[in-house]
Amino acid sequence: MADYDTQPGRDAPVDEAMTQERLDADEVDLRDGLAGVSAMVAGALGAGDTLDAVAKFAARAIPNVDGAGIALVEEHAGSGVRSTSATADFVTDIDAVQYDQFHEGPCLTAMESGRPSVSGSLGCDERWPRFGGRVARMGVHSALSLPLVVGDRVIGAINAYARRRAVFADHAVELGSLFAGPAAVAIHNARLLSDARDRTTRLQRALDSRAIIDQAIGIIRSRTGADGDEAFARLVHISQAENVKLHVVSQRLVDEAVRRARIRHQAS
Known part of the structure; x- marks a missing residue:
């Protein structure tokens, strides 16, 4: 039973x-x-x-x-x-x-x-x-x-x-x-x-965001001569001032740099 x-x-x-x-x-x-x-x-x-x-x-x-x-x-x-x-x-x-x-x-x-x-x-x-x-x-x-x-x-x-x-x-x-x-x-x-799967997705997003941020830091350093810490501080300042996430600010900066490079390449 x-x-x-x-x-x-x-x-x-x-x-x-x-x-x-x-x-x-x-x-x-x-x-x-x-x-x-x-x-x-x-x-x-x-x-x-x-x-x-x-x-x-x-x-x-x-x-x-x-x-x-x-x-x-x-x-x-x-x-x-x-x-x-x-x-x-x-x-x-x-x-x-x-x-x-x-x-x-x-x-x-x-x-x-x-x-x-x-x-x-x-x-x-x-x-x-x-x-x-x-x-x-x-x-x-x-x-x-x-x-x-x-x-x-x-x-x-x-x-x-x-x-x-x-x-x-x-x-x-x-x-x-x-x-x-x-x-x-x-x-x-x-x-x-x-x-x-969720953890893997979150980790991949974090890695992608980190890569974009690193690229943005490199762009700021090349333009201003700032060191890594100063370049990162500038990104943080923009993020806080515009109330936009750091990786979004970084992506925008990278996209703009790519656009300018293409224009220069087409003009040469």
Whole structure:
């Protein structure tokens, strides 16, 4: 039996009579989802594309899902949570109710406990009285949130929703948990890759800016006879006086020097 947090005072959802055909079909969907996750890792997708793909694969891998989404812990913003991807508009609406309005719900509970969180009747779920009532009035009654865990750290959650009541029982939780493990690794790796690419881009921009500044210093020295420190001080003065970034001032000076050189060359 799957280990998860279920609705207090209410029996856990019970799987309908599962025929072998249904079990086989669910297993195929899970395998397809896991294969998709593996392909994402091998293909080194960007973070945004990875999250969109994981949400779509989750909606297929977990039985009875009408809409799924991914939420991530904001690593640079305290303990905040943000919705990053959803397969249906109503999931985005639910996320806004959970994270921005009431700050309660199955995703937040799953992230806090590190265990799947299930509800089969959100309107009656006393764990989230404000969230549950609001979402039930939106016509959504079942929820399954699966924490995304890397090592001993929860980095987010997969959130699955259904309009019918009591549709996420042991079978759905088990399949969802099997999917969530590899999905967490794929998302974590995509974020690491994205961060590395961002750092490389910032470093390259810094190197390019430094090269332009050095060229501008050389131009000022050749024109004025100033030493390196004096030439740099002149650039800084222009930058501050015009409230323009140093590399922009330097680029302008270099471009003007190139333009003049071309004019002289054409005239000779």
